[in-house]
Amino acid sequence: MGGVPLRALREQAREEALRLSTRTCERLGVSWAEPVQPAAPIVMTGHQPELFHPGVWAKHFAVQRYVDENGGNALELVVDSDRCGTLALRVPCVRERVRRHDVVLADGGDACYACVPAPSRDAVERFVREAVICAETLPVAGPGERLARFAGCLRDAASCTANLAETVVAARRAYERPAGTTYGEVFVSEQSATPGFLTFAAHLVSEARRFAEVFNEEVRAYRARWRVRSAAHPFPELHVEGGAVEVPLWALVDGTRRAIAFEPEDGVLRVQGSGILRAGSDPREIFRAIADSGLKIVPRAVSLTMFQRLCVADLFVHGIGGSKYEVITDRVIERWLGISPPPYAVVSLTMRLPVGVASSSEEELSALRHALHVAKHNPDKLLKEAWTGAPLDQDAIEELVERKQQLVAEAAAPGADKRAIGEAIREVNAKLRTAIEPLVSEIEQRIERLEASRQEHEAFSDRECSFPLFDPLEVAEAVG
Numbered sequence: 001m002g003g004v005p006l007r008a009l010r011e012q013a014r015e016e017a018l019r020l021s022t023r024t025c026e027r028l029g030v031s032w033a034e035p036v037q038p039a040a041p042i043v044m045t046g047h048q049p050e051l052f053h054p055g056v057w058a059k060h061f062a063v064q065r066y067v068d069e070n071g072g073n074a075l076e077l078v079v080d081s082d083r084c085g086t087l088a089l090r091v092p093c094v095r096e097r098v099r100r101h102d103v104v105l106a107d108g109g110d111a112c113y114a115c116v117p118a119p120s121r122d123a124v125e126r127f128v129r130e131a132v133i134c135a136e137t138l139p140v141a142g143p144g145e146r147l148a149r150f151a152g153c154l155r156d157a158a159s160c161t162a163n164l165a166e167t168v169v170a171a172r173r174a175y176e177r178p179a180g181t182t183y184g185e186v187f188v189s190e191q192s193a194t195p196g197f198l199t200f201a202a203h204l205v206s207e208a209r210r211f212a213e214v215f216n217e218e219v220r221a222y223r224a225r226w227r228v229r230s231a232a233h234p235f236p237e238l239h240v241e242g243g244a245v246e247v248p249l250w251a252l253v254d255g256t257r258r259a260i261a262f263e264p265e266d267g268v269l270r271v272q273g274s275g276i277l278r279a280g281s282d283p284r285e286i287f288r289a290i291a292d293s294g295l296k297i298v299p300r301a302v303s304l305t306m307f308q309r310l311c312v313a314d315l316f317v318h319g320i321g322g323s324k325y326e327v328i329t330d331r332v333i334e335r336w337l338g339i340s341p342p343p344y345a346v347v348s349l350t351m352r353l354p355v356g357v358a359s360s361s362e363e364e365l366s367a368l369r370h371a372l373h374v375a376k377h378n379p380d381k382l383l384k385e386a387w388t389g390a391p392l393d394q395d396a397i398e399e400l401v402e403r404k405q406q407l408v409a410e411a412a413a414p415g416a417d418k419r420a421i422g423e424a425i426r427e428v429n430a431k432l433r434t435a436i437e438p439l440v441s442e443i444e445q446r447i448e449r450l451e452a453s454r455q456e457h458e459a460f461s462d463r464e465c466s467f468p469l470f471d472p473l474e475v476a477e478a479v480g
Helices: 006-028 054-070 121-136 142-158 164-179 195-206 208-226 283-293 301-312 320-337 362-377 379-386 394-411 418-433 437-460 472-479
Strands: 042-047 073-078 086-094 098-107 184-187 244-253 256-263 268-271 276-278 297-299 315-318 344-346
Touching: 006 042, 006 073, 006 164, 006 184, 006 195, 006 301, 042 054, 042 301, 054 073, 054 315, 054 472, 073 164, 086 121, 098 121, 121 142, 142 164, 164 184, 164 472, 195 208, 195 244, 195 283, 195 297, 195 301, 208 244, 208 320, 244 268, 244 301, 268 283, 276 283, 297 301, 301 315, 301 320, 315 320, 320 344, 362 379, 362 418, 362 437, 379 394, 379 418, 394 418
Parallel strands: 042 073, 042 315, 073 184, 315 344
Antiparallel strands: 086 098, 244 256, 244 297, 256 268, 268 276
8 A cells, every 4th residue: 555565554553553542541641551562453443532322332341351351452543533513411301301401512513523622611510510400300319420420520631631532532531440441542633644544545545536436336336235315325425527536535624624636637636625735646645745735634434444444453343333334345445455354343232221210102102092083083982981971961962973873874875965974974073072071181191191201211211321321330341
């Protein structure tokens, strides 16, 4: 790749990742194991620096467990190069009703995580107050106690970190400390500046047309196989127009990501809305041009995991979401490079808050909704269950029932005026409904209670609740 044998590039990228990990862990003050020799296995996982749910957190404990039992180096890849958007904590909240609530720590908009400043003391305190208020409404004390401990970790982290990504990672690692995690941390924004990654990126740019051809064909094949209609799923295709070919890299300009296109004939890199870079066509020339220009490039989704799997990790651990798309990465590696793709693993976990709330059955709700439908269109069928002697007397009800039966019979006769008869039936039904009004009211109230119970169950059992509501020791034990 880029004129460097893949084996040599892999040795270089692994050494760079371990050095970055050491420096990062020292800078953030998190516990980490001194790296063993680069030739030892590297087991890696990764995610955006979010307040994610235990299913994502489980990957971190899984790579830790592997190296604890087998030796080697465990690394987390912090994808701080992604668009930040709103970073929030998911927590149930019991007010008038139970509902899912997102407590916002920061809103970075289109900026990447690495380019969003660490939250201020006031922002942290607002976040903690709102989160604690929600947690205190829960019927058990555990989540609130754990959240209070995480709040202390967050305060400490925000006071000594440079950006939002570092804050979240430092707070999480401090919160994890009772579980004894010692895996290393590698930030994508920093790894992207290493010679190893730039060599990979330069090779990719130099083969932009071939890469785009293979990648787009595999994306279209995936959509056809799974009958996906969205042009954005699983990835947008790389745009090819005239002599310009979009490459699977971003340029970070003023904190936001910009698309990059390469014109192979002219050897020009075009950054969306930010000018051009004359880079040449040979990967060594491209490497030097990018390095000398100060252009900050970072990988997009497919090139991100491709680089880690080809050049850094012996095993990359995905969650369920990421693993769905690695079938495309595998095919691109096979066709573009002509080699077998390295292995990857999948780890996930469903863990819910320890709040025992019974869920209303869908069968019961369906039966009650059907009863309301019957009350509207055939109230006579509910008379035996509902009649209490008021507001209509028994004789009046019997007359209405008899009249409806006559109308139904008339409607079935040839040449009947069905519109007029239908209107007459509706008038009779309206009168009959007055006799079952107490029952209708009772059914509506039962539906309302059951729907509230179901919403309460869904909120309390939401697997997306954020990790600060859970005990790291319990999650680590659940991983095995």
